[in-house]
Amino acid sequence: MALRKLPRQQRSRDMVDRIVAAARDVLVADGYDRLTTNRVADRAGVSPGSLYQYFPDKASIVEEVTARYVDRLTEDVVASLVDHVHEDPEAMARATAEALLSALERDPTLLRVVWQELPVSRHLDDRLGLERRVRDVLRAYLGGRQPPGSRRRDPARSSWLIVLAVESLAVRFVLDDDAPLDREELVEDLVALGLAWW
Amino acid sequence: MALRKLPRQQRSRDMVDRIVAAARDVLVADGYDRLTTNRVADRAGVSPGSLYQYFPDKASIVEEVTARYVDRLTEDVVASLVDHVHEDPEAMARATAEALLSALERDPTLLRVVWQELPVSRHLDDRLGLERRVRDVLRAYLGGRQPPGSRRRDPARSSWLIVLAVESLAVRFVLDDDAPLDREELVEDLVALGLAWW
């Protein structure tokens, strides 16, 4: 977050949240390149100067929005993963694919802003963090199981491939509506992908 | 391209190329957010005013850079695809994966700028065009062949999945060097993916 100073009193903690929420609203309503500090302040109902009591610059406000958003996604997916870690691979894959899609579908507009309007480099760390956390859980899961087929694949390699491919496909499915398959079919194909690479 | 006016004489056609090349250089050397019109003009050895003889605004200059870059990628991949269209699926998949990786590796810095520094929306159309062209060829190929297994899958669906997944993985492999597999392994896995989804 890199706040300029710690909010000590309650009202100032509220203010930080109000600012972040307002920034999110501006992103969704007006898009990233119409986001100005004055507009965020307006929407938050505070003065421009107040932003800079806690945030060192405009970028860090946006950063906070993306961090909170991606963290939420991460929690949802990891939670599902952990919840189904004792089931068989197919059920687990299906549940997690569903969880990911649901999480992405909760706020498609913000997803579009973060994934496509913002320069990727502005939230790449968040994204890498999401991927790493999911990958770690998945790798542990894969490492603890014998695949049914003949040869055993490297779990690190499998999880890298699966996480990236599934993420890319799921995001694109939610953002572009010209995909030649419906949601259910996508889930099936993602499951198949996971099993094939495992 | 959306040029402001057609360059008629030879020297003016040269100038357009010089400007585009300079913009590319600035992107690679300084990054997208340090790209200013004056800097591009400097690097091209022309005056700021001259940019606006042919380009309506700064965005269209960058657009032209990305369009040329992505077009080049497209040509390379489609060419490989077409060249191997009479071979068996595995050989074809391998050749195309190789071609894609080689094309991406030719200018990783520009790839990073275009894919990660630029807002995705600024070159999304280029990207969709690349995907569509590759997908069309692939779909025709898949449609003309019987898969060895039992059930026949929808070629439109397969090609959508394959193109997106392969693109995402290849780009990430080239840009992030923490992938837990080497180039050769990646090619194998991409081939396996293609065969599994076919």
Added chain:
DNA sequence: CCGTGACACGAGTGTTTACTCGCATACAAT
């Protein structure tokens, strides 16, 4: 209830930068 630091305000400032416009030069046509 007073005093002190934390908090909030918002008009203003300084900088950055995309883009223009009046003029100069090169070229083509006749």
Added chain:
DNA sequence: ATTGTATGCGAGTAAACACTCGTGTCACGG
């Protein structure tokens, strides 16, 4: 050659906008 047109120049302009700072208000400890 001469004239009209296309091309090129670059100092200058105007607008946008991130961020500051001097002033005022609030809340809490004593």
